[in-house]
Each structure stands twice: as C-alpha cells, then as structure tokens.
Amino acid sequence: MTASPPLPVSTSDEEVPAVASARARAVARFLRNRGAVIGLVVLVFWCVVALLGPLVAPYDPTDTVGMARRPPSGEFWLGTDTLGRDVFSRVLVGSQVSLLLGLISVGLGAVPGVLMGLIAGYFGGWVDTIISRFVDAMLAFPSILLALVIIAALGPSLPNVMIAVGIGTIPLYARLTRGSVLGVKRLPYVEAARVLGNPPSRIMLRHVLANCYAPIVVLSTLQVGNAILVGSGLSFLGLGAQPPTPEWGLMSAEGRDVLRRAWWISTFPGIAILSVVVACNLVGDGLRSALDPRMRVDA
Amino acid sequence: MGRYIAGRLMQLVPVLFLISVIVFGVMHALPGDPAQLMLQGAEGGAPPERLEELREQMGLNDPLLVQYLRFAGNALVGDLGESIRFRTSVTNLILERFGYTLELALSGLVMAILIGLPLGMVAAVRQNSWVDTLAMSVAYAGASMPIFWFGLVMILLFSFNLGWLPPAGADGLQSLVLPALTLGFVSAGLISRLVRSSMIEVLGEDYIRTSRAKGLSERLVLWRHGLKNALIPVVTMIGLIFGGMLAGAVVTETVFSRPGVGRLVVAAILSKDYPLVQGCVLFLSVVYLVVNLAVDILYAWLDPRIRYAA
Numbered sequence: 001m002t003a004s005p006p007l008p009v010s011t012s013d014e015e016v017p018a019v020a021s022a023r024a025r026a027v028a029r030f031l032r033n034r035g036a037v038i039g040l041v042v043l044v045f046w047c048v049v050a051l052l053g054p055l056v057a058p059y060d061p062t063d064t065v066g067m068a069r070r071p072p073s074g075e076f077w078l079g080t081d082t083l084g085r086d087v088f089s090r091v092l093v094g095s096q097v098s099l100l101l102g103l104i105s106v107g108l109g110a111v112p113g114v115l116m117g118l119i120a121g122y123f124g125g126w127v128d129t130i131i132s133r134f135v136d137a138m139l140a141f142p143s144i145l146l147a148l149v150i151i152a153a154l155g156p157s158l159p160n161v162m163i164a165v166g167i168g169t170i171p172l173y174a175r176l177t178r179g180s181v182l183g184v185k186r187l188p189y190v191e192a193a194r195v196l197g198n199p200p201s202r203i204m205l206r207h208v209l210a211n212c213y214a215p216i217v218v219l220s221t222l223q224v225g226n227a228i229l230v231g232s233g234l235s236f237l238g239l240g241a242q243p244p245t246p247e248w249g250l251m252s253a254e255g256r257d258v259l260r261r262a263w264w265i266s267t268f269p270g271i272a273i274l275s276v277v278v279a280c281n282l283v284g285d286g287l288r289s290a291l292d293p294r295m296r297v298d299a
Numbered sequence: 300m301g302r303y304i305a306g307r308l309m310q311l312v313p314v315l316f317l318i319s320v321i322v323f324g325v326m327h328a329l330p331g332d333p334a335q336l337m338l339q340g341a342e343g344g345a346p347p348e349r350l351e352e353l354r355e356q357m358g359l360n361d362p363l364l365v366q367y368l369r370f371a372g373n374a375l376v377g378d379l380g381e382s383i384r385f386r387t388s389v390t391n392l393i394l395e396r397f398g399y400t401l402e403l404a405l406s407g408l409v410m411a412i413l414i415g416l417p418l419g420m421v422a423a424v425r426q427n428s429w430v431d432t433l434a435m436s437v438a439y440a441g442a443s444m445p446i447f448w449f450g451l452v453m454i455l456l457f458s459f460n461l462g463w464l465p466p467a468g469a470d471g472l473q474s475l476v477l478p479a480l481t482l483g484f485v486s487a488g489l490i491s492r493l494v495r496s497s498m499i500e501v502l503g504e505d506y507i508r509t510s511r512a513k514g515l516s517e518r519l520v521l522w523r524h525g526l527k528n529a530l531i532p533v534v535t536m537i538g539l540i541f542g543g544m545l546a547g548a549v550v551t552e553t554v555f556s557r558p559g560v561g562r563l564v565v566a567a568i569l570s571k572d573y574p575l576v577q578g579c580v581l582f583l584s585v586v587y588l589v590v591n592l593a594v595d596i597l598y599a600w601l602d603p604r605i606r607y608a609a
Contacts, residue, residue, distance in 0.1 A: 137317040141584045144546035152568040152576040153325045236447045260459050270448025277443040
C-alpha cells in the first residue's frame with residue numbers, strides 16, 4: 001500500500017502554473033518525510049476501515065457471538081469481551097466513532113475560532129480587544145476543566161463530548177488566525193481588493209483567509225488526534241459514548257474490571273487509539289514542514 | 300520585583316472573574332433542577348410543595364444575578380456550597396482529597412522530568428543518530444498515548460505479571476509509583492522534545508565552544524554549561540505541564556482507584572451533583588492559576604529581562 005493515489009488529486013485541478021508548482025513542491029516535501037508518509041498510510045487505512053465499517057467486520061459489533069472472555073483465536077482474532085462480543089469487529093467499527101469524534105470536534109472548534117480570529121485581526125480596535133481578552137482568559141485555564149463543566153451541564157454522551165472538546169479548542173484557532181491575519185491584511189493585494197469596493201466579509205473569507213490557511217490546516221490535523229485522545233479518555237470515564245457503542249475508550253473501560261483474566265478486551269482498543277493519534281500527529285508535523293519550510297520543527 | 304508580582308496578581312482578577320462566570324453560567328443556564336435532583340432519592344417523586352420549599356431554601360427562586368453574587372461571595376471566603384449527594388460541605392470534600400491529587404501531580408511531574416530530561420539530553424548529544432531517533436520515537440509515542448491505556452498496561456505488567464507493585468489504592472509509596480509513572484510518561488514526551496531542541500541550540504553557542512576549547516571535560520560542558528541553559532525554556536513550560544498533570548489526574552485516579560479531586564469530579568458529574576462539580580472545577584482552576592503564577596514569578600526572578608519587559 002502506498003500513499004501516492006490520494007495526493008496528486010490536489011494538484012491536478014490547479015490551472016495556475018505558479019500555484020501548481022508551489023503546491024507540487026509542498027507535496028514533494030511531504031512525500032520525502034518518511035514519518036509523514038507512514039502516518040498518512042495509517043490514516044488512510046483507518047478511513048477505509050471506517051467507511052467500509054460493518055462490511056469488513058467479521059461479526060456484528062453489538063451482537064453476542066460467542067462465549068464471554070474468549071482469548072484471541074482463529075475464530076475471534078482479538079478475543080471476545082465480557083458480553084461475548086467480538087473485540088476485532090468492535091475495534092474495526094469503532095474507527096467510525098473515533099474518526100467522527102475527531103473531525104466533528106475539530107469543526108466545532110475551528111469554525112468559530114477561525115471566524116473570531118479573522119474578525120479580531122481584520123477589524124482591530126475594540127473588537128480585537130474584546131475578542132483577544134476573551135481568548136486569553138479561556139487559554140488561562142486547562143480546557144479539560146471547561147470540557148468537564150460542559151459535560152456536567154449537558155449530560156454524558158458522545159455528541160456532548162464533541163461539543164465540549166470542540167469548544168475548548170476555539171481559543172487556539174482564534175489566536176492562531178488572528179496572528180496570521182495581522183500579517184496578511186497589510187499586503188497590497190488586500191488593499192487592492194478593498195479599493196475595488198469588496199465588502200469586508202468577502203475580503204476576509206476570500207482574500208485574507210486564503211493566505212492564512214496553512215497554519216490552520218496544520219493545527220486542525222494535530223487537533224484531530226488530540227480530540228480523539230481527550231474524547232476517548234472522557235468515554236473511558238463514562239462521560240462520553242454510552243454502551244453498547246463500540247467506542248475505543250469505552251471498550252477499554254469495559255475490560256478494566258477483568259483485566260487480570262482477559263487482558264485483550266482493554267488493550268486492543270488502546271492500541272487502535274495510539275495508532276490513529278500517532279498517525280494524525282505525524283501527518284500534522286509533516287504538513288507543517290511541507291507547507292512552510294520556515295517553521296520546520298526539529299522533532 | 301514587588302511591582303512585577305503585584306502586576307501579575309492584578310491580571311488574575313479578570314481571569315478568575317471570567318472562570319467563575321463561565322462555571323456558574325454553564326451550570327445554571329441548563330435544564331435540570333438541583334432541588335429536584337436532591338429529592339429524587341425519595342420513592343415516587345417529591346411532592347410539589349416540598350420541592351418548592353427546598354427551592355426557596357436553596358435560593359433557586361432568586362434572580363440569576365443574585366444567585367451568582369451569592370455564589371461568588373461565598374466562594375471568595377472558601378465556601379463552595381453543599382454537595383447534593385454527600386450532604387456535606389463541598390470545600391471539605393475537596394480538601395479531604397486534594398492531598399492525594401497534589402501528591403500524584405507532583406510525583407508525576409518528578410517522573411516526567413526524570414524520564415524526559417535524559418531522553419532529550421541523549422537525543423541532543425547524539426543528534427541524528429539512531430539513539431536520537433529511538434529517543435524521539437519514545438517521546439512521540441508518549442505524547443500520543445491514551446493515558447488510561449498506558450495505566451492499564453502498567454498494571455498488567457508490574458502488578459499482575461511481575462507482582463511488584465499494587466494495582467490500586469493509595470496506601471504508601473509503593474502504590475504511588477505506577478500512577479506517577481503513568482502520569483509522568485505522557486508529559487515526558489513534551490519535556491524531552493523541549494530539552495532536545497533547546498539543548499541543540501545551546502550546544503551551538505560560543506560559550507560551549509569556549510568551554511570545550513579551554514579543556515573542560517565533556518561531562519562538565521554538557522551538565523554545567525549546556526543543561527543549565529537548556530533548562531530555561533523547560534522551566535517556563537512547567538506551569539503548562541502541571542495543568543496537564545491535573546487533567547491527567549482525573550483519568551489516572553480512576554484507572555488506579557485512587558482517591559482524589561479528579562475522581563471526585565467524575566463521580567460528581569455522573570451523579571449530577573452540580574454544586575460539587577462547580578466547586579471542584581473552580582478549585583482546580585484556582586490551583587492551576589496559582590501554580591502558573593508561582594512559575595512566572597520564579598522565572599522572572601531567575602531572568603531579570605522578563606520583569607522589566609512586563
């Protein structure tokens with residue numbers, strides 16, 4: 001399995017040669033990064049599994065298909081859980097839950113955050129002061145505490161975990177976008193767009209945002225992994241997905257009491273989380289060094 | 300220095316205000332009535348007149364602003380209200396358990412430094428070798444690992460298979476090792492990456508070349524001149540890492556069945572004990588802010604450039 005098929009698509013629909021070559025150079029830089037390519041392969045694998053979901057799972061993930069707590073065998077590759085469900089099928093179908101959790105949380109954080117950052121950076125003045133103070137205050141205490149309050153108020157469930165995790169990341173996007181906008185908004189082409197009589201909303205979304213997207217994409221990719229990590233942790237605590245959802249954190253929790261007798265119930269879902277999160281981080285770091293060679297990280 | 304501390308203290312006021320508004324606002328803007336919850340234990344539901352009486356008693360019929368002012372005023376003097384489930388003071392419930400959480404967070408921090416520092420040092424000194432790759436892979440995995448899973452693996456390995464350490468509880472130093480290791484390992488990744496990059500930068504400085512040129516032993520160069528300077532960025536991150544410890548403690552305490560504020564807040568959420576949730580979150584936020592303030596002051600004391608810039 002190679003990572004080449006999904007990548008050229010992004011360059012093929014570009015008509016402008018200069019842009020295409022800049023993009024091609026970024027793609028080439030990304031592909032030279034061994035870690036990033038490995039991450040992408042793993043991520044594509046999980047996406048395919050999530051899309052096919054029940055089709056590739058040997059058993060129904062919520063059905064009792066055998067004796068409880070059977071160790072891994074030819075029949076049940078990763079064993080069965082306390083209710084006799086197939087752990088392998090549950091891990092495979094669980095990828096749907098985790099990837100959705102990651103993507104929706106990021107959307108719920110990125111969309112309002114980026115808008116706030118755009119508005120603060122573009123308009124400046126008192127609008128900026130209010131938004132920036134608010135962002136600073138939100139950054140001043142750990143987002144997990146905010147997430148806990150939100151879940152306490154809304155009740156434990158998977159959608160509420162997405163909301164809680166997403167809201168906690170709004171200030172990160174707002175601060176990042178604001179910084180980029182400040183750098184872009186004084187460029188001549190933005191001035192030109194303004195002189196031509198474009199409304200501020202159009203300038204912000206079409207002209208300013210188009211030139212700030214790189215760091216936002218990088219942060220979002222890294223945050224997908226982080227959201228899956230935090231979300232599965234909350235599910236492990238009983239504050240997220242509820243039974244019988246095949247959610248990886250919840251599955252780990254379900255095996256905790258029988259850990260000594262049936263280690264496979266808790267450990268395999270955790271390995272799945274680890275692989276997805278490492279993949280997201282590798283791709284995110286790879287994107288960072290590919291999109292902007294100046295901010296290359298040395299780790 | 301006094302001026303700097305006073306300035307930083309003043310900056311805390313709006314943050315604390317905002318946190319109290321958010322915590323209070325989120326808990327009160329939503330459906331669910333604490334009075335009703337308190338009476339839920341009674342069979343067959345509560346009679347309406349009893350409910351109304353309790354609402355009046357708890358002050359739930361007052362305007363929201365009055366309720367907030369009462370909440371904030373009481374919180375300022377250390378009164379966080381009464382738990383619905385335990386029927387006792389939230390402040391006492393927290394203080395009874397905070398020692399355990401603090402003990403866990405501090406030993407987790409020590410563990411993170413004990414693991415992260417050598418890992419980052421080795422990676423920096425042997426930059427781009429297989430040692431570097433290995434050390435950074437370990438760091439990467441640590442930062443990408445679900446903390447509950449690592450905890451369960453540690454229990455499997457050191458408690459069930461080897462029988463060295465107890466899998467649960469908070470009974471003496473032995474039972475602290477695995478939770479601290481679990482909590483520390485996750486942050487060790489962050490520390491080692493920081494140490495590595497700042498060490499690489501420091502090792503390229505002129506004074507390192509000078510100390511090598513004047514014939515100091517490599518050990519002295521690395522530990523005396525290298526590490527000391529490479530640690531500055533790490534010190535600034537300690538406050539942030541401590542925040543991660545508090546967050547991690549919520550999960551770690553559950554995995555190892557340890558008493559603590561983290562486990563208390565999870566239990567409070569699951570039993571819809573709103574005053575207790577509110578109190579725990581407010582308390583943990585204040586702890587986090589105070590720690591960060593202390594770190595900032597320490598840093599300003601170590602590096603005079605900071606206090607004049609501020």
